Amino acid sequence: MTTFTIAATGLSMNYMPQYIAEQQGFFEEQNLNICSYLPDPWTKGLDDLENGQADVVLGGMWLPMIYSQDIQKYTSVAKIASKCPLVILSRERLTGGFDWKNLEGKRVLVSGGDGAGHYLMTVGSAREGGADPSKIRFIHDFSTSMICDLFEKGFGDFIVVQPDVAHSMIDRQVGFNFCDLTRKGSNIPWSVYYGLPETVESKLDEFEKFAVGLQKGTSYLLENGGEACRNIIKKNWPAISVDDGIKTIDMFIKEGMWRSTINIEYQEVDRWQDYLILGDVLDRKIAYEQLVDNRPYLYSKNKLSL
Structure with a gap:
């Protein structure tokens, strides 16, 4: 088993495909041991990418977009949520x-x-x-x-x-x-996995296997609905009723929180950049290819015959 480490910026219901994939053993099928943790503060995850303690950060794609303005190159490899849950x-x-x-x-x-x-x-x-x-x-x-x-x-x-x-x-x-x-809200790449380009290159096999597990978790969630998340909700969100949590997941599915694939879509990236320009944190649009490495997704697409 190879350990694949995720620095997550929070514990969120819109990250459910990953939690489902872990619960169902989809990463283990790929000989991956997922180590997911919440750095405190969450920005420590960026330092952990640099020092090799994390393979990816799970969070908003706004950050790699902003940093790609000649600050620090990050590449996004998979999407987990296409809608803002707020x-x-x-x-x-x-x-x-x-x-x-x-x-x-x-x-x-x-x-x-x-x-x-x-x-x-x-x-x-x-x-x-x-x-x-x-x-x-x-x-x-x-x-x-x-x-x-x-x-x-x-x-x-x-x-x-x-x-x-x-x-x-x-x-x-x-x-x-x-x-x-x-x-x-419209579709955007609200939550993605991003890392250092050199890490993706050196560990491409692991990133591809991770993409397979994540894709299987996404497909399983879309097929089985919120009821499949009962134990996960009970464990991670004790302050809310499990039934309310299930209703939230089912609403997310109905409204398109999770697309059929983990592909980071061009149109979503383009719209999100429009929002960032409006918010005055992005000067101009960055080419899609400079922000996204599609190889892990394409591997999962071929492996699972999507």
């Missing part, structure tokens, strides 16, 4: 139907300390949905725990949070569901 809550119950323009003139609290993806997805989706981002008062300078504390104590009009946090706030009537970005 939920936007409003302080007051809104009537009259959903409209992105409801955010205009309002304070919208978005986590900043945990990464840039939350803000970039919200601002890009709002503009794509017809709102003027310059009229939205984004607050994205604090950690998730701080924005939640601020919102619960009366600061801000909207907040962008993970589904489990949203469910808790809704249950306690702290906020009301404005929109699920899984439903209202």
Whole structure:
């Protein structure tokens, strides 16, 4: 067995294909022992890539895109999620139907300390949905725990949070569901596996085997639905009911969180770069081939006759 090490930026339900693949033994079939851990802070995962303690980081593709601007070359090898799982809550119950323009003139609290993806997805989706981002008062300078504390104590009009946090706030009537970005947001490469190009090159056989296991986990999840995740949910998210977790997974499947393959699609990369340019963290678009190494996916495609 060869150990393949993943520095994950969080524990998230949209990473379920990997968890399913581990549970079902799909990586073991490839003679891979998966070692997945949560570095603290999550940015330590980047250092672990450099010193060889991690083979890949699992997280948002916004980071390798930003760093590819003559800072540090990372290459993305597989996608695990095509939708943003976040939920936007409003302080007051809104009537009259959903409209992105409801955010205009309002304070919208978005986590900043945990990464840039939350803000970039919200601002890009709002503009794509017809709102003027310059009229939205984004607050994205604090950690998730701080924005939640601020919102619960009366600061801000909207907040962008993970589904489990949203469910808790809704249950306690702290906020009301404005929109699920899984439903209202477009397809983007929200979560991918990325690493150093030289590591991918030197360990290509391991990356290809990992892609096979991940693809089998994705296919299994799409075929069997949230019920197949019952034990995983119970173990990793004890604060929410297992049935609610299963409903979330089934909603993710219905709304296209996971595509049929782990391929990082050109159109998704192109759209995500539009959002990054709007968020002023990307100066211009980077060629797809400079960001993505498709060889692991193509290996899995051929191996599994996709």
